[in-house]
Amino acid sequence: MNVAQAQDENITIGIGTGATIFNGRIDNYGINGAGLSFNINFYYHHTSNLAFGFERNGNIAIQILQEHRNSNFDVSILSTVVDYTLKVKYFIGESKVRPHLALGLGYYRTKSVLRSDDDMGSSIEIPLERYEAIGLSPELGMNFGFFQLSFISDIIPSTVFGHEGNSIFINFLVRATFNINTQSKKKTRE
Numbered sequence: 351m352n353v354a355q356a357q358d359e360n361i362t363i364g365i366g367t368g369a370t371i372f373n374g375r376i377d378n379y380g381i382n383g384a385g386l387s388f389n390i391n392f393y394y395h396h397t398s399n400l401a402f403g404f405e406r407n408g409n410i411a412i413q414i415l416q417e418h419r420n421s422n423f424d425v426s427i428l429s430t431v432v433d434y435t436l437k438v439k440y441f442i443g444e445s446k447v448r449p450h451l452a453l454g455l456g457y458y459r460t461k462s463v464l465r466s467d468d469d470m471g472s473s474i475e476i477p478l479e480r481y482e483a484i485g486l487s488p489e490l491g492m493n494f495g496f497f498q499l500s501f502i503s504d505i506i507p508s509t510v511f512g513h514e515g516n517s518i519f520i521n522f523l524v525r526a527t528f529n530i531n532t533q534s535k536k537k538t539r540e
Contacts, residue, residue, distance in 0.1 A: 360394075360395040360531060360532070360533050361392070361393065361394055361395070361531075361532045361533075362391075362392070362393040362395065362401070362403075362529045362530065362531050362532075363390075363391070363392055363529065363530045363532070364389070364390070364391045364392075364393070364498070364527045364528060364529040364530070365389065365390055365391075365527065365528060366387075366388070366389040366391075366498070366500075366525045366526055366527030366528065367386065367387060367388055367389070367525065367526060368386070368387040368389070368500075368523050368524050368525030368526060369384065369385075369386065369387070369523070369524050370384065370385050370386065370387045370409050370411060370521055370522065370523045370524075371383075371384050371521070371522045371523075372384070372385065372409075372411050372413055372429070372519065372520075372521050373519075373520050373521075373522075374506075374518055374519035374520060375518050375519075379415055380415070381413040381414065381415055381427060382413060382414060383411045383412050383413030383414055383426075383427070383429075384411060384412070385409055385410050385411025385412060385429075386409070386410055386411075387407060387408070387409045387523055387525060388407070388408045388409075389405060389406070389407045389408075389525060389527060390405070390406050391403055391404065391405040391406075391437075391527070392404050393439065398441065398444060399440060399441045399442070399444075400438070400439070400440055400441070401438070401439040401441070402436075402437075402438055402439075403436070403437050403438075403439065404434070404435070404436060404437070405433075405434075405435045405437055405454065405456075406432075406433075406434055406435075407431075407432070407433045407435065407456075408430065408431070408432050409429075409430065409431040409432075409521065409523075410428075410429070410430050410431075411428075411429050411431075412426055412427070412428055412429075413426065413427040413428075413429055413462075414426055414427075415427070425464065425465070425466050426464075426465050426467075427462050427463070427464050427465070427478070428462065428463045428465065429460060429461070429462040429463075430460070430461050430462075431458060431459070431460045431504075431519075431521070432458070432459050433456040433457060433458045433459070433485070433487075433504065434456060434457050435454040435455065435456030435457075435487050436454060436455055436456070437452050437453065437454030437455075437487065437489070438452060438453055438454070439451070439452040439489075440452070441493065446493070446494070446495045447492075447493065447494050447495075448492075448493050449490070449491065449492050449493070450489075450490075450491045450492075450493060450498075451489070451490060452487075452488070452489035452490075452491070452500075453486070453487070453488055453489070454486065454487035454488075454489070455484070455485075455486060455487070456484070456485055456486075456487055456504070457482070457483075457484060458481075458482065458483050458484070458485050458504070458506050458519075459480065459481070459482050460480065460481040460482075460483075460506075460519070461478075461480050462477075462478040463475055463476065463477050463478065464476045464477075464478055483506050483507070485504055485505055485506035485507065485519075486504075486505045487502060487503070487504050487505070488502070488503055488505075489501070489502045489503075496528060496529050496530070496531070497526070497527070497528060497529075498526070498527040498528075498529060499524075499525070499526055499527075500523075500524070500525045500526075500527065501522075501523070501524055502521075502522075502523040502524075502525060503520060503521065503522055503523070504519070504520070504521035504523070505519075505520055506518065506519040506520070506521070
């Protein structure tokens with residue numbers, strides 16, 4: 351006896367933007383600052399509660415060296431951080447409005463330029479070494495149908511490739527994402 355059954359596959363494509371706060375340390379220098387974030391993601395929904403995906407995130411931020419805040423010259427860092435993250439999301443509940451928890455593992459690449467301005471109006475820009483590292487990305491979010499609001503922390507530890515010193519970056523991010531759901535139905539026979 352052959353019975354046709356429908357099996358749903360759901361793929362989500364999303365685009366988002368948000369605000370980010372950086373905090374970190376490179377060798378003996380503490381840095382912190384704020385910036386903007388942009389995101390593209392692709393998720394395969396294995397079940398209505400479990401999704402596996404890939405995210406490409408880009409952040410740009412202006413950071414201040416903490417040790418130079420009260421000096422006669424300003425030192426700032428313009429940084430871009432790009433990451434490629436594999437992430438697992440767990441959605442709580444079955445309604446269109448529901449929270450989710452996620453955890454990702456990503457490859458992070460940071461490129462920065464140090465800018466120093468003194469009281470006389472002159473400035474110097476120095477490109478800094480590019481950092482590459484593996485980091486974690488825990489996430490807590492709320493879903494409203496196709497709209498998603500997420501609170502994310504990127505934790506980039508001192509496992510920096512090609513750098514002998516000690517560094518750590520923590521990025522706190524609030525992101526709004528709009529998702530497009532594509533759904534296909536496959537016919538299977540038993």
